[in-house]
Amino acid sequence: MREGKIEYGWGRAAEDEKFHDACGVVGVYAPGKQDIARGVYFGLHALQHRGQESAGIASNKDGKIQYYKDMGLVQEVFNDEIIGRLQGDIAIGHVRYSTAGESHAVNAMPLVVYYRGGAIALAHNGNLVNAHILRRQMQENGVIFQTGIDSEVIAALIAKHVNQHTIEEAITKTLDVIRGAYALVITVGGKLIGVRDPGGIRPLCIGRNDEGFVLASESCVFPVMGAEFLRDVEPGEMIVIEDGELKSLDYTQKKRRASCAFEYVYFSRPDSKLDGVGVYTARSECGRILARECPAAADMVISVPDSGTVAAIGYAEESGIPYGEGLIKNRYVGRTFIQPDQRMRELSVKLKLNVLKGNVEGKRIIMVDDSVVRGTTSGKIVQMLKDAGAREVHLRVASPPVTDPCFFGIDTPDKSKLVAAAHSVDEIREMIGADSLGYLSVEGMLKAIGMGNDKTCTACFTGDYPMELPELDMEREDEPWMIGKN
Numbered sequence: 001m002r003e004g005k006i007e008y009g010w011g012r013a014a015e016d017e018k019f020h021d022a023c024g025v026v027g028v029y030a031p032g033k034q035d036i037a038r039g040v041y042f043g044l045h046a047l048q049h050r051g052q053e054s055a056g057i058a059s060n061k062d063g064k065i066q067y068y069k070d071m072g073l074v075q076e077v078f079n080d081e082i083i084g085r086l087q088g089d090i091a092i093g094h095v096r097y098s099t100a101g102e103s104h105a106v107n108a109m110p111l112v113v114y115y116r117g118g119a120i121a122l123a124h125n126g127n128l129v130n131a132h133i134l135r136r137q138m139q140e141n142g143v144i145f146q147t148g149i150d151s152e153v154i155a156a157l158i159a160k161h162v163n164q165h166t167i168e169e170a171i172t173k174t175l176d177v178i179r180g181a182y183a184l185v186i187t188v189g190g191k192l193i194g195v196r197d198p199g200g201i202r203p204l205c206i207g208r209n210d211e212g213f214v215l216a217s218e219s220c221v222f223p224v225m226g227a228e229f230l231r232d233v234e235p236g237e238m239i240v241i242e243d244g245e246l247k248s249l250d251y252t253q254k255k256r257r258a259s260c261a262f263e264y265v266y267f268s269r270p271d272s273k274l275d276g277v278g279v280y281t282a283r284s285e286c287g288r289i290l291a292r293e294c295p296a297a298a299d300m301v302i303s304v305p306d307s308g309t310v311a312a313i314g315y316a317e318e319s320g321i322p323y324g325e326g327l328i329k330n331r332y333v334g335r336t337f338i339q340p341d342q343r344m345r346e347l348s349v350k351l352k353l354n355v356l357k358g359n360v361e362g363k364r365i366i367m368v369d370d371s372v373v374r375g376t377t378s379g380k381i382v383q384m385l386k387d388a389g390a391r392e393v394h395l396r397v398a399s400p401p402v403t404d405p406c407f408f409g410i411d412t413p414d415k416s417k418l419v420a421a422a423h424s425v426d427e428i429r430e431m432i433g434a435d436s437l438g439y440l441s442v443e444g445m446l447k448a449i450g451m452g453n454d455k456t457c458t459a460c461f462t463g464d465y466p467m468e469l470p471e472l473d474m475e476r477e478d479e480p481w482m483i484g485k486n
Contacts, residue, residue: 124183126202131150171193191240261446265399283448284310287314287318294396312398364390399439403418
């Protein structure tokens with residue numbers, strides 16, 4: 001038997017090179033389904049690209065919550081025996097890449113917390129910008145925390161309020177004091193609840209199948225679960241599913257839509273649709289606009305697979321330059337940022353990508369990537385192409401220069417590690433050894449996404465954050481988000 005064990009909580013029935021991914025969440029409401037955890041397992045598989053450190057599932061049967069979570073990929077964490085023991089009418093799941101809290105099993109989700117009336121299971125995609133302030137206040141009032149993640153602040157606040165209020169009221173009171181980005185799936189009693197932050201920074205959508213309802217970070221989950229996409233959860237909306245019915249509640253009037261631009265540039269799967277925009281279409285249009293903004297004379301367009309492929313095809317179609325394969329990806333190697341140090345990151349580039357020498361030798365190459373963060377991997381790939389005989393390598397980036405860190409659920413390097421924060425485009429070109437370098441403009445990216453600057457968060461490209469960042473000034477303890485100030 002592998003390490004880890006099924007744990008129980010009694011509910012009411014008992015009285016770096018790329019940006020580090022956001023997490024992924026799934027929730028299923030399917031009364032009477034015999035194998036509900038298996039559906040969540042398949043849903044987490046579809047979201048594996050969003051988090052590769054840990055995975056977990058919690059099931060709810062008449063308020064009794066069972067859960068299992070561990071470090072590793074979904075297929076490494078779960079087996080048939082474990083899945084078979086997670087029986088219930090409701091289940092939630094989570095895949096994680098750490099954005100707050102170190103990479104340890106204790107920080108894996110879903111979280112299960114206990115209160116006087118039972119147990120609550122919660123999974124969170126996003127990041128709070130006032131978590132440390134709230135945690136410090138709660139610790140001063142005697143609250144003990146078991147993990148290092150900001151999600152536990154949310155769970156602890158809900159558990160505190162639910163003793164005197166309905167679960168919907170308890171969640172609303174919690175949302176009144178937290179600030180940041182969050183897509184939540186929660187199960188308690190006989191309910192599955194989904195919540196999206198007032199800006200809609202992190203995605204969450206609703207599907208329906210013959211058994212019931214599905215909540216998920218991305219719509220790519222629904223086909224594998226036999227569900228039909230219904231709609232996105234709106235910013236500032238709480239979805240409550242109970243007794244076979246779906247109810248919508250607006251928990252705040254303070255809404256400013258700010259969908260994360262990087263979801264379209266890199267994070268989400270190309271077959272997903274977020275806030276009415278197809279990710280494939282947006283990336284293809286990024287490539288087309290990039291070809292118009294940053295043309296180059298070349299013999300072939302190639303991509304840095306897989307995240308740059310759709311934009312590269314769009315670039316090729318717009319420019320009229322043939323698209324071809326110049327780099328082959330070893331799909332059994334994880335993303336380079338998972339490696340623990342720079343030396344291993346550099347080695348893993350060669351483990352991950354091979355050059356098709358016969359395709360690039362003697363040719364002028366346009367290489368399209370989705371983004372450049374540190375620039376070290378780009379330099380390695382350019383050198384690999386030139387070592388294979390490429391006559392010229394022109395790097396084209398299907399997003400603007402990354403100049404600022406994200407505080408909303410993406411684990412980014414600090415600003416000093418962002419190559420575009422301190423260097424001009426020409427300096428970056430020289431550092432990576434490309435013959436030319438061109439980035440998509442912010443205006444071009446917004447046009448490709450089609451949502452406008454007033455509905456899109458572009459903070460990592462512009463430094464224009466959609467909300468105040470209170471933890472950057474920890475001494476301001478008279479602000480309205482402080483507990484007890486509302």
